[in-house]
Amino acid sequence: MRTDDWLANTRESYDTVVASYADQMRGAIAKDRYLSAALSLFAESVDGGPVADVGCGSGHVTAHLAALGVTAFGVDLSPEMVAQARREYPDLRFEVGSMTDLDLPDASVSGVLAWWTLIHIPDAEIPGVLAHFHRVLRPGGRLQVGFHTGDESHLKTQGYGGHPMNVHVHRRPPERVAAWLREAGFEIEAHLLIAPDSSAPQALLFARRHPETPEARD
Numbered sequence: 001m002r003t004d005d006w007l008a009n010t011r012e013s014y015d016t017v018v019a020s021y022a023d024q025m026r027g028a029i030a031k032d033r034y035l036s037a038a039l040s041l042f043a044e045s046v047d048g049g050p051v052a053d054v055g056c057g058s059g060h061v062t063a064h065l066a067a068l069g070v071t072a073f074g075v076d077l078s079p080e081m082v083a084q085a086r087r088e089y090p091d092l093r094f095e096v097g098s099m100t101d102l103d104l105p106d107a108s109v110s111g112v113l114a115w116w117t118l119i120h121i122p123d124a125e126i127p128g129v130l131a132h133f134h135r136v137l138r139p140g141g142r143l144q145v146g147f148h149t150g151d152e153s154h155l156k157t158q159g160y161g162g163h164p165m166n167v168h169v170h171r172r173p174p175e176r177v178a179a180w181l182r183e184a185g186f187e188i189e190a191h192l193l194i195a196p197d198s199s200a201p202q203a204l205l206f207a208r209r210h211p212e213t214p215e216a217r218d
């Protein structure tokens with residue numbers, strides 16, 4: 001599959017589901033003690049920001065961070081998601097963009113949050129994406145990655161109330177994601193496994209850019 005095909009399919013899929021996605025996600029973090037705690041830990045570690053919420057969707061996570069006192073902004077591939085986020089949180093900044101070509105200056109943020117969005121990036125593109133995360137973070141800056149665990153990929157053809165989608169979802173073992181992060185110049189600070197005994201296990205990895213390394217290690 002050509003790069004522009006999977007990116008275009010992902011963009012179109014999230015453009016299609018935006019209204020029901022926003023309805024389902026609104027207030028969801030406050031109801032989940034593990035996600036809330038993870039965001040609080042992240043917020044405490046980023047020196048007030050700025051934080052880039054990459055793959056921000058309809059903006060509810062960005063807004064949660066802002067409510068915790070962090071200067072946060074969102075970036076998402078889907079123009080409709082960004083439009084929804086701007087409507088819902090008009091005081092916050094949201095931009096259209098892809099993490100495969102992240103348009104942020106070097107060392108410009110103290111945190112990058114990437115929740116359930118690397119799940120749509122094929123393995124071959126992950127090192128390039130993580131190199132962007134590393135580049136835009138200040139030395140010592142924090143990265144938190146959330147994802148579905150497992151070891152398979154499938155094509156999701158509908159979602160969020162039965163709307164048509166055409167997007168690949170990649171489930172990965174936390175150890176594999178951690179290894180990619182280390183290769184990109186990150187140090188792993190913690191793993192959190194959420195619902196590991198359920199049919200939909202998830203993980204959060206807490207990482208930081210090495211304070212002493214100006215560039216990702218070779």
Ligand SMILES: C[S@@+](CC[C@H](N)C(=O)[O-])C[C@H]1O[C@@H](n2cnc3c(N)ncnc32)[C@H](O)[C@@H]1O
Nearest residue numbers: 014055056057076077078098099115116117120
């Ligand atoms: C499952 S949603 C997660 C949204 C939000 N992070 C959350 O946790 O609720 C995945 C989001 O990632 C975005 N996305 C997918 N590929 C992306 C890319 N290459 N660059 C930026 N955003 C992307 C989608 O448009 C969608 O809004």
